[in-house]
Amino acid sequence: MRLWRRMSRNVAGGGVCAFAAMLGGQPTPAEAFDVSSLDVFGLFGSKEQPPAVSTSTLPYQLSFDLGDAADAKALTRTLQDASLLYRLRQDAPPDGETLARRMAADLNPLVDALWSQGYFNAELTIAVDGVALKPGVEPGAALVRAAEAHRNREPVPISVRVQPGPVFGLRNIAVVERGEGTPVIADPTKVSKLKPGDAATSGALRAAQAALVDHLRNQSRPLAKVVEMRPVVDHAARIMDVTYVVEPGPLAGFGAVTIGETGDIPPAVVRSFIYLEPGDPYSPKALADTRKSVATIPAIGSVRIREADKLDATGNLPVFVDVTERPKRLIGFSARYSTIDGPAVKTYWEHRNLFGGAERLRLEGDIFLAPRIDGTKISSFGDFERSDLGGRFAVSFMKPALWGTRYDWLVDGTGARERVGTNRYGGYTARYANVTTAIRQRFSDTFSVQAGLEVERGQTSDVLGQVDYTLVGLPLSVKYDSTDSLLDATRGIRATASVTPYPSFLGSTVNVVQSKAAVSGYYALDEDARYVLAGRVGLGSIAGEKLDEIPATRRFYAGGGGSVRGYAYRSLSPLGPLGQLTGGRSLFEASVEARIKVTDTIGLVPFFDAGMAFESSLPNFKQELQYSAGLGLRYYTPIGPIRLDVAAPLNPRKGDKPVAVYISIGQAF
Incomplete structure (x- = not known):
């Protein structure tokens, strides 16, 4: 057996260390901007075609021949990524000598690329018309003449020929800890996830190194590091032994948290959203949670958390937080569509730092098609009436971190005119205005409590009659x-619960108490969250007045894209006179999904929904629920998944459509 470093000098013939290549990868030289990278439809030609032949340059055609290698396609891509010849194929050299030097410069990177995939006995040649160049051999006059023979005739045919041989496997994996006392890593094999027989690839070795460091950092050892990796290759046995030398470092907690650059955002506001305190045990998860918490401030665009490179005098690790601002003003537009509920559009304007304290003011307006609920239909443009348009205007204001505390002040106002239901089962019309103000206390990055005052005045009308209310x-x-994402959660739990009494002594004309609760959970079946199980349960209850005295907008209904898909929006409820919807005093909803990523950008989501509203103040499960099932398509983008769901009722009522299609941004829940 020989040390890998020595072997790299003997085989690569130029001092290029395969070990360094495996850990660091190949540097890519800077290139000029190439408009063909934007050429989706091939209007500017193909980069796979060499430049035109000429008297002043020697364009070349590069090919890779890997014989019968089992993973020839993937290995070819690896070699292309490492190859200077491949990257510069559109930059034809002026003469054969320059081309020969370019070929020679490719040998060591290609050998390193082969070794990085575990092919330590690979044989490599680069040839032109049978004149071959091998590692450790300088290009000769014959190679230059072979290249020049193609001048002004055709591209020089360059062939990279590889006989990969077998992939070497791992034999002995050892982890040596520097320091005294009991080893910190109890089961190195389990932590590194390396085992004898695994392919000796650079990716596997780097992943094991990262896993060892992550394991130690998760044990509150922030200065842990792998100080040396010693690979030893036995060419005759086709195996590798590897030893990791680890320096665990001391146990430590968090030290002082210093707020650095914040732009126009007061540092006290940023500090209010950081729940780390000096002396808390060090944890990478706590840092990730801090980054997520600070990023919830609407005025903040990005969060950078830096750790000191040494402990302070108390044995803790200082932390530094810097943030960058988002643009202060925002104007936007969005649209959604359902084959049952029709189209809807929204426009909004937002100021994210209104008075210099990270205050957010948001104005938004919605216009949507209000469904007919009187038995008539819109068959042509002439049938359209002004009442067929619904609208909603909303304003919201948030003042975060009042006086630098963990209290936020919230103000929301809404004015709406809407018509909800279906032609078959009727529905309701409503006009109302609502103003709510509240104080929210954040106890941690995951838990908060909110209390306030709400005033609403409006009018609703349905089959039970008209209700004018305050x-x-x-x-x-x-x-x-505790979820990891607002729009695309893969792990954690999200739960909300609310209770709102509307007592008559405060001025309410309807003396009721409304309660709501919802819980959703997300469980990733694999480390990369390509397979995620998601579930949701929602409950609601109204106690107090009779059903016909409660405004229709406050009664419960199920159905729609965020409820029981496949049924029209708010169309599932008890039926009253004339078989029309009345809404209910209680609600039950449930959904389960399997979110499967087929590629990094495409996903499939089979789902099942169930739900119903009930006339009683508590859900009555003796009453039949409505069920639906379907399949969703997800296109994952940096801002969240674009959702396309196709749902079908499993026990449709008369008049329910057989299929519904929903398009929006973000997961269903």
Whole structure:
């Protein structure tokens, strides 16, 4: 057996160390901007075609011949990524000598690329018309003449020929800890995820190195590092032994948290969203949670957390937080569509730092097609009436971190005119205005409590009659959210619960208490979250007045893209006179999904939904629920998944459509 470093000098013939190549990868030289990279339809020609022949340059055609290698396609891609000849194929050299030097410069990177995939006995040649160049051999006059023979005739045919041989496997994997006392890593094999017989590839070795460091950092050892990796290759046995030398470092907690660059955002606001305190045990997860928490401030665009490179005098690790601002003003537009509920558009304007304290003011307006609920239809443009348009205007204001505390002030206002239901089962019309103000206390990055005052005045009309009402309530809510993403959660739990009494002594004309609760959970079946199980349960209850005295907008209904897909929006409820919807005083909804990533950007989501509203103040499961199932398509983007769901009712009522299609941004829940 020989040390890998020595072997690299003997085989590569130029001091290029395969070990360094495996850990660091191949540097890519800077290139000029190439408009063909934007050429989706091939209007500017193909980069696979060499430049035109001429008297002043020697264009070449590069090919890779890997024989009967089992993974020839993937290995060819690896070699192309490492090859200077391949990267510069559109930059024809002026003469045969320059081309020969370019070929010679490719040998060591290609050998390193082969070794990085575990092919330590690979044989490599680069040839022109049978004149071959091998590692350790300088290009000669014959190679230059062979290249020049093609001048002004045709591209020089360059062939990279590889006989990969077998992939070497791992034999002995050892982890040596520097320091005294009991080893910190109890089961190195389990932590590194390397085992004898695994392919000795650079990716596997780097992943094991990262896993060892991550394991130690998760044990509150922030200065842990792998100081040396010693690979030894036995060519005759076709195996590799590898030893990792690890320096665990001391146990430590978090030290002082210093707020650095914040732009126009007060540092006290940023500090309010950081829940690390000096002396807390060090944890990479706590840092990730801190980054996520600070990023919830609407004015902040990015968060950078830096760790000190040494412990402070108390044995803790200082942390530095810098943030960058988002643009202060935002104007936007969005649209959604359902084959059952029709189209809807929204426009919005937002200021993210209104008074210099990271205050957010948001104005938004919605226009949507209000469904007919009187038995008539829109068959032509002439049938369209102004009442067929619904609208909603909303304003919201948030003042985060009041006086640098973990209290936020929220103000929301809404004015709406809407018509909800179906032609077959009727529905309701409503006009109302609502103003709510509340104080929210954040106890941690996952848990908060909110209390406030709500005033609403409006009018609703349905089959039970017209209700003119005033509501004055005291909303109280709690929220817990440990998920890893707002729009595309793969792990964690999200739970909300609220109760709002509307007592008559405050001025309410409807004396009721409304309660709501929802819980959703997300479980990734694999480390990369390519397979995720997701589930949701929602409950609601209204206690107090009779059903016909409660405004229709406050009654419960199920159905729609965020409820029981396949049924029209808010179309599942008890039926009253004339077989029309009345809404209910309680609600039950449930959904399960299997979110499967087929590629990095495409996913499939089979799902099942169930739900119904009930006339009683608590869900009555003796009453039949409505069920639906379907299949969704997801296109994953940096801002969240684009969702296309196709759902079908499993126990449709008369008049329900057989299929519904929903398009929006973000997961269903």
